Amino acid sequence: MELERKINPFLRCSEIALRQSLENQTQDAKTMNDVEIFKYLRAWKDSF
Secondary structure: OHHHHHHOHHHOOOOHHHHHHHOOOOHHHHOOOHHHHHHHHHHHHHOO
16 A cells, blocks of 8 residues: 555645646646545546
């Protein structure tokens, strides 16, 4: 589980590095809470 927490972005929604990376995709990342980040990641993943 420790490895999964390190590599799975869905388990790292509160990390600053992930949020900064998402700012390249949406400016809203600065104000999103963890649940909104999770939802955004799911939607983004589904569009691949």
